[in-house]
Amino acid sequence: MTSLNLPEPIATFFAAEHDPDALATCFTAQAVLKDDGHSYAGIDAIQAFMAEASARYNATSVPFASHREDDLQLVRANVTxxxxxxxxxxxxRFRLEGDLIASLEITA
Structure with missing residues (x-):
């Protein structure tokens, strides 16, 4: 597998996908995560969603492509x-503010 050169908060996000506490450190206090038609605003809501999703689906994400598009970093990943x-x-689709994720939208 080819290693991607992902920005640090995005690399941390994927590395910590089963650790909601570590995931929470990737986001700004006002961050918004959109997934499956739902929005989660703020670290507490994002952390709760990620913990529930991890427990329910036990999904593993393996990023395989990444590129910048305007102010977004787009990453494609195989998810099982x-x-x-x-x-x-x-x-x-990540939007970064400094060294943190300000928004993330996950789509199929």
Whole structure:
């Protein structure tokens, strides 16, 4: 597998996908995460969502492509887990503020 050169908060996000406490350190206090038609605003809501999703789906994400588009970092990842349609390729659209994630939208 080719190693991607991801910005530090994005690399940390993928490395800590089963550790909600570590994931929370990747985001700004006012960050917004959008996934599966729902929005989660603020670190507490994002952390709760990620903990529930990790426990429910036990998904593993392996990024394989990344590029910048305007002020967004787009990452594509193979995702496998305990959910219908697994495995699937998901797109992650990150907007960074400094060394933290300000917004993230996850789509199929």
């Amino acid at each position: 887990g305990n959910f219908p349609g697994s495995p699937i390729v998901l797109s992650y």
